[in-house]
Every structure is written in structure tokens, then in C-alpha cells.
Amino acid sequence: MSFQPVLPMAGLAGWRFLQxxxxxxxxxxxxGAQITRDTDYFLEKIGKIDTAEQLVSDRRLLxxxxxxxxxxxxxxxxxxIRKVLEDGTLKSDxxxxxxxxxxxxxxxxxxGFGDFPVPNTxxxxxxxxxxxxYRKQQFExxxxxxxxxxxxxxxxxxxLPEIAGGSSSENARWFRIMGTxxxxxxxxxxxxxxKSFGQIDIDQQLQVFQEKARGQLGLESVGDLARPEVREQLVQRYLLRTQVAEAVVTGPASVALSLLQNIPRRN
Structure with a gap:
């Protein structure tokens, strides 16, 4: 059996333990055996891949x-996926x-299959x-x-550090966050x-994100997210709000309703 991350508690306390x-x-x-097999295979084979077609034809590499x-x-x-790779990113369409x-x-x-004569592989x-x-993503x-x-x-x-340190404009970096x-x-x-926030005009969304982030996080620029303490503040607010929402859902009223729903009905 592969190793599973240890999370003895949820929320902010669990986050601190994980850190x-x-x-x-x-x-x-x-x-772990599976991670090791997959990564060893990728390291051995990826340098021989010249096209997107070759990549998607090898399930282990893909x-x-x-x-x-x-x-x-x-x-x-x-x-x-082949179309995404072959189109590249340089053309607007x-x-x-x-x-x-x-x-x-x-x-x-x-x-880089669609962007350069020689791919990044x-x-x-x-x-x-x-x-x-890949290892980081698999752990997550x-x-x-x-x-x-x-x-x-x-x-x-x-x-966020990679986005914060990018050379794109302020709005472009925000749009990347909003689009991920x-x-x-x-x-x-x-x-x-x-939840309905995503239904409003995209430029209005951008303005609200910027204003809220400035007011609640003191975020003057996306570049501020390169600082660990700023990201930690964001993560803490996210985890605390998530805990509060879950507590409301699983509060006394919900527990009582769940118990009532599980009482056997009499014929």
C-alpha cells in the first residue's frame, strides 16, 4: 500500500501540522513504488519525444x-490534449x-510543441x-x-509565487488567477x-477581486503574493472560512435533521 499523507485534523490546525x-x-x-516507476520512465523517455502525437500515444508519459x-x-x-499541445500559445486563436x-x-x-521548431522536451x-x-501535484x-x-x-x-513574479501586467496576472x-x-x-460571482461581467469581477484583496489582505499588487506572509494570510482566511461554512452545515440543526432522517419508519 502506498503512503498516504497524515492529516490528523482539518482546518488551520491541520494546515500548520502539514507545514x-x-x-x-x-x-x-x-x-513510493508507483511514483518512482512513473517518474523514472518519464525521465528515460521524454527526451526522445518530438511531437504531441508521440506524447499522447504513450499513456505512461501522458x-x-x-x-x-x-x-x-x-x-x-x-x-x-493533442490539439491543445499542437496549437501552442503564441496565436490568439x-x-x-x-x-x-x-x-x-x-x-x-x-x-512548446506548437510554439517552437524544437520542443522543450x-x-x-x-x-x-x-x-x-508532478511529484508536488501527486502529493497535493x-x-x-x-x-x-x-x-x-x-x-x-x-x-502564486510564479504568477506574482511574472512579467505580465497587473491585470493579466489577475486574469490568470481568475482563470485557474x-x-x-x-x-x-x-x-x-x-458562488454566483462568476456570472457577472469579467471586468467587474476583476475590479471586485482587486478591491476585496486590497481591503481584506492589504494586497496592493499581485506581486505582493511572492511574500510568504501574504500567501499565509490568504490561506488562513480561506481555511477559516471553509471551516466556518462546514460548521454551519454540520451544526446542531443539521445533526438533528440527519438523525431524524435515519429513524426507521413504521409501517
Missing amino acids: RTMDTQTATFNS RVALGAHGLQSDIDNRFF ALSNRLADDRYKSFSKAF KLSDFGAKTVAL QAVGEQDNAMRLALNADRQ APLREVFEVALGLP
Whole structure:
């Protein structure tokens, strides 16, 4: 049986425990047989891949490639993934640029099949970088099987520094956060935004995100998220609000209703 992350409690207390034990837990997780087999295979084979067609034709390689970008659920959508990769990201009408989820654009850009004459798979450090990302994603996924809020918190803490340090404009970085489903959920919950928020005009959404983040997090720029203390404040607000919401759902009234529903009916 593969190692499963240890989460003795939920919420903020569980987050702090996970942070304290992260190095030990991830090292044990990454030494598991399945992870080791998959990553060794990827490192051995990826340098020989020249086209998107070759990549999607090898399920073992594709599993790591998709998993490194949080897209493992698309493992059976080979035609779609091939199109995302072959279109690249440089053309405005490329498929990844037309999708709401920004993870596809990051995925296509990372491999470079549609953007460069020679794909990034030929770079000497490409395999190692992809494997490192895959291991982090797999650990987060394993955490999520026990506590999805904790998975989203880990994902935010990992992804936000890269976005914060990007050279894109302020609005472009915000749009990337808004277009990446796991990050968007963390921000929406942390800032107390309703589920219906995503239905309003996109420019209005941007304005609300910026105003709320400034008022509640003191966030003057996305670049501020490069600082660990700012990300920690975001994650803490997210986890605390999630705990409160779950407490309301499982409060005394809900418990009583559940008990009533489970009382056997008399004929």
C-alpha cells in the first residue's frame, strides 16, 4: 500500500501540522513504488519525444505530463490534449487561449510543441523540472483525497509565487488567477464572494477581486503574493472560512435533521 499523507485534523490546525511535517511526508510519498516507476520512465523517455502525437500515444508519459499540470482527469481525452499541445500559445486563436481554464495554456507553453521548431522536451532539464512538478501535484492530490480544502491551500501556496513574479501586467496576472479554477476558488472563499460571482461581467469581477484583496489582505499588487506572509494570510482566511461554512452545515440543526432522517419508519 502506498503512503498516504497524515492529516490528523482539518482546518488551520491541520494546515500548520502539514507545514511542520511537509519535508518528511513528501520524501516518504515520493519514494513510493508507483511514483518512482512513473517518474523514472518519464525521465528515460521524454527526451526522445518530438511531437504531441508521440506524447499522447504513450499513456505512461501522458500521465506524468498531465499530472504535472493538474490535468490528470484528461488522460482519456487524447485528441483534445493533442490539439491543445499542437496549437501552442503564441496565436490568439490557439485552443489553449480560448479555454477558460488557464492550466491548459501553461501546459501547452511548458511543452512548446506548437510554439517552437524544437520542443522543450529536448531541453536537458525539462524532464527533471516536469517530474518535480508532478511529484508536488501527486502529493497535493493525495492530500485532497482526505481534505480538498487542504489540497487547494497547498496548490495556492505553490502556484502564486510564479504568477506574482511574472512579467505580465497587473491585470493579466489577475486574469490568470481568475482563470485557474483551483486558485479562483481559494480567492473567492477567502474574500467571502458568493458562488454566483462568476456570472457577472469579467471586468467587474476583476475590479471586485482587486478591491476585496486590497481591503481584506492589504494586497496592493499581485506581486505582493511572492511574500510568504501574504500567501499565509490568504490561506488562513480561506481555511477559516471553509471551516466556518462546514460548521454551519454540520451544526446542531443539521445533526438533528440527519438523525431524524435515519429513524426507521413504521409501517
